[in-house]
Amino acid sequence: MHQYILxxxxxMIPTLFGVAVLIFLxxxxxxxDIVELKxxxxxxxxxxxxxxxxRAQLGLDQPIWKQFITWIVGIPRLDFGTSMWTGRPITHEIxxxxxxxxxxxxxxxxxxxxxxxxxxTLAAVKQDSWVDYFVRIFSIAGLSIPSFWLGIVIILTFxxxxxxxxxxxxxxxxxxxxxxxxQLIWPALxxxxxxxxxxxxxxxxxxxxVLREDYIRTARAKGLWERAVVFRHALKNALLPVIxxxxxxxxxxxxxxxxxxxxxxxxxxxxxxxxxxxxxxxTMVQSLVLLxxxxxxxxxxxxxxxxxxxxxxxxxx
Amino acid sequence: xxxxxxxxxxxxxxxxxxxxxxxxxxFTRQRPLGAVGAAIIGIMIAAAVLAGLVSPxxxxxxxxGKMLQAPNSFHWFGTDIFGRDVFTRIIYGSRTALWIGFASxxxxxxxxxxxxxxxxxxxxxxxxxxxxxxxxxxxxPLVILALVVVSLLGSGxxxxxxxxxxxxxxxxxxxxxxxxxxxxxxxxxxxARALGxxxxxxxxxxxxxxxxxxxxxxxxxxxxQAILLEASLSFLGLGVTEPQAAWxxxxxxxxxxxxxxxxxxxxxxxxxxxxxVFAFNLFGDSLRDAxxxxxRLP
Numbered sequence: 294m295h296q297y298i299l300x301x302x303x304x305m306i307p308t309l310f311g312v313a314v315l316i317f318l319x320x321x322x323x324x325x326d327i328v329e330l331k332x333x334x335x336x337x338x339x340x341x342x343x344x345x346x347x348r349a350q351l352g353l354d355q356p357i358w359k360q361f362i363t364w365i366v367g368i369p370r371l372d373f374g375t376s377m378w379t380g381r382p383i384t385h386e387i388x389x390x391x392x393x394x395x396x397x398x399x400x401x402x403x404x405x406x407x408x409x410x411x412x413x414t415l416a417a418v419k420q421d422s423w424v425d426y427f428v429r430i431f432s433i434a435g436l437s438i439p440s441f442w443l444g445i446v447i448i449l450t451f452x453x454x455x456x457x458x459x460x461x462x463x464x465x466x467x468x469x470x471x472x473x474x475x476q477l478i479w480p481a482l483x484x485x486x487x488x489x490x491x492x493x494x495x496x497x498x499x500x501x502x503v504l505r506e507d508y509i510r511t512a513r514a515k516g517l518w519e520r521a522v523v524f525r526h527a528l529k530n531a532l533l534p535v536i537x538x539x540x541x542x543x544x545x546x547x548x549x550x551x552x553x554x555x556x557x558x559x560x561x562x563x564x565x566x567x568x569x570x571x572x573x574x575x576t577m578v579q580s581l582v583l584l585x586x587x588x589x590x591x592x593x594x595x596x597x598x599x600x601x602x603x604x605x606x607x608x609x610x
Numbered sequence: 611x612x613x614x615x616x617x618x619x620x621x622x623x624x625x626x627x628x629x630x631x632x633x634x635x636x637f638t639r640q641r642p643l644g645a646v647g648a649a650i651i652g653i654m655i656a657a658a659v660l661a662g663l664v665s666p667x668x669x670x671x672x673x674x675g676k677m678l679q680a681p682n683s684f685h686w687f688g689t690d691i692f693g694r695d696v697f698t699r700i701i702y703g704s705r706t707a708l709w710i711g712f713a714s715x716x717x718x719x720x721x722x723x724x725x726x727x728x729x730x731x732x733x734x735x736x737x738x739x740x741x742x743x744x745x746x747x748x749x750x751p752l753v754i755l756a757l758v759v760v761s762l763l764g765s766g767x768x769x770x771x772x773x774x775x776x777x778x779x780x781x782x783x784x785x786x787x788x789x790x791x792x793x794x795x796x797x798x799x800x801x802a803r804a805l806g807x808x809x810x811x812x813x814x815x816x817x818x819x820x821x822x823x824x825x826x827x828x829x830x831x832x833x834x835q836a837i838l839l840e841a842s843l844s845f846l847g848l849g850v851t852e853p854q855a856a857w858x859x860x861x862x863x864x865x866x867x868x869x870x871x872x873x874x875x876x877x878x879x880x881x882x883x884x885x886x887v888f889a890f891n892l893f894g895d896s897l898r899d900a901x902x903x904x905x906r907l908p
Contacts, residue, residue: 311746319762430643433895437834437888439841439858442880445866449877452870548753552842556866566754567846570761582758586749 297601301594305587312586313368313579317361320575351377364576373580378572383580386565393463394554394561397477397484398546402539404485405492410535412489413496414528420501428493435490440549444483444556451479463560480557484549488542495538499531506530533600540596547585637900644896650889658704667695669702669855678872688874690860696874700882702855707886710767710840710850714774715832721775722782723825727817729783730790731809741787744780752777756839760848770849774836782828789824793817823901830897834890841883857883 348354352363364374373383409432416428451457464472503509504527512522551563562581569577638645657664673693681688687696729740747755759773793799794817802812818825843849844858852859860879869876 308746308749311742312749315746316758319758322762433891434884434888436891437838438884439838439845439880439887441842441845442861442876442883445861445869445876445880449869449873453873543751545752547751548842551753551757552845555846566757567848570757570848573761578758578761582750582754585751585754589751590749 305590313583316579316582321357374576376577378574390561390565400481401485404481405488408489409492409496413493414500416497417500432490432493435486440483440487441552441556444553447479480553484553488546491542492539496535499534500527503527503531540593543592641896643892647889647892654704654886657701658708661701665698665701667698669699670853681874687878690875696878699855703857706856707837710771711833711837714771714836715829718775718778719782719829722779723786726783726786727790727813730787730794731813744783747780765848765851774839778832785824786821789821793820827898830894834887838887
């Protein structure tokens with residue numbers, strides 16, 4: 294097991310290095326950079342020398358490979374360089390927003406699991422009944438409704454019917470847990486609904502598959518309570534693919550956060566990312582892409598670990 | 611679909627039209643939900659093609675005398691901050707959504723299928739290199755990859771199509787490759803090789819037609835996602851640009867700021883997105899069940 298973990302961890306390094314090279318090159322092949330954008334914003338004529346001076350300050354006059362090395366060497370020390378737009382260290386910019394986004398992601402995952410596992414199991418047990426049809430339509434709807442629009446609708450409902458506005462500033466959990474949760478539960482619901490849809494469908498098909506197994510017939514034949522058959526025998530064995538899909542869908546969660554943070558005016562990583570992209574803040578974009586890819590790969594690694602822990606057969610493959 | 615037509619040739623000769631009618635009525639009977647999806651898609655396509663005839667106003671005509679009007683008998687879905695008719699803009703928006711949806715899923719699925727089949731046909735080093743590269747692309751979350759591509763190319767229709775295509779390619783390549791791996795060992799591929807046909811001919815003429823099922827499944831699965839992604843990009847201001855009518859764009863800015871005074875601006879475009887993606891998902895799901903129930907999509 295230890296060897297398996299170590300192997301998987303080491304395999305992450307070349308992938309992340311590939312991501313870093315790819316994103317770094319992509320951001321630099323195309324014309325137009327932050328310096329031009331900054332001066333374009335002021336509307337005044339910018340002399341060539343001023344542009345060159347600014348570029349030199351940001352290190353943009355160096356050859357690409359040199360820029361890349363400066364960036365990559367800092368990463369193991371958690372130094373991602375400085376933001377080209379604000380001039381502050383990127384690690385700092387990310388750190389002050391990370392808590393919010395992580396909390397939102399965790400809450401959305403909770404919402405998704407709490408919706409999907411019971412609904413998916415119910416639909417599978419009552420296959421082809423109206424309950425099944427309802428759950429299937431509910432989950433396809435979850436895949437279809439954009440999370441940002443769901444967010445807008447939620448806010449609208451609150452404003453019109455309850456005269457409640459989402460607070461403008463973020464309250465950390467340890468300052469006031471109640472205020473914090475009541476602020477984040479709605480964006481978590483908006484993102485979590487979409488997230489739950491895929492997991493519901495997976496739970497349904499996995500439970501259906503398991504219910505056809507011989508040991509389920511045996512369990513029923515020995516007169517076991519139906520509830521015990523479903524929960525202890527079927528659901529437990531059906532959870533593996535569900536956990537896998539939750540890991541895979543984490544990528545969509547990240548995407549959901551990017552748009553939902555805009556709607557709820559939450560100053561998280563997603564908002565930072567969109568800002569960095571519209572400002573052509575290369576160092577910020579490349580660092581955030583690397584970070585999200587790392588989180589994505591790491592979550593899938595964790596999922597594999599959980600699967601290997603739950604199902605010893607996987608370890609020996 | 612010539613291949614499927616060929617299968618029925620042992621039966622009394624059936625014309626292609628009859629075959630299609632028969633197949634679609636069977637699909638409707640066996641998968642009513644999928645048929646509902648197909649019907650909504652049909653209506654959308656009709657609305658998009660006939661937008662000029664169906665819609666009562668000009669989608670770009672501003673009228674400051676009629677700003678933010680609530681839905682009434684002249685403006686069924688109300689008007690926006692520039693006095694433009696929301697209903698008209700939703701009809702025209704279906705053009706944008708469908709064009710971007712079809713173009714990017716077609717490009718993404720086709721490129722992905724070509725890469726998947728090529729990778730399976732050659733195997734060895736080519737397969738390894740292509741697969742590593744696809745894995746690399748897969749380790750970017752979908753929206754992030756699309757956003758990066760848009761940020762590189764700038765916003766606008768063509769660039770949005772390209773941005774949505776890129777994240778779709780590796781997903782399709784993965785699925786198609788696993789179907790094509792079995793094909794490589796098939797006698798007809800060997801026969802084609804023995805007849806002296808080159809790899810290009812074998813890949814395009816002999817292997818591609820045989821991965822049609824996963825290809826079509828991926829294509830329809832992408833359609834809904836592509837429309838959703840376009841809406842997200844436009845909503846973030848990184849997709850289609852004003853004054854073009856696009857559903858995601860209609861939800862941006864004023865729709866949120868004036869949501870309290872003019873909720874119709876925020877409600878209807880979102881409903882249009884949800885309904886169309888819902889239709890594509892219903893149809894895609896049923897199509898997958900009909901063509902290959904065992905296929906698991908990533």
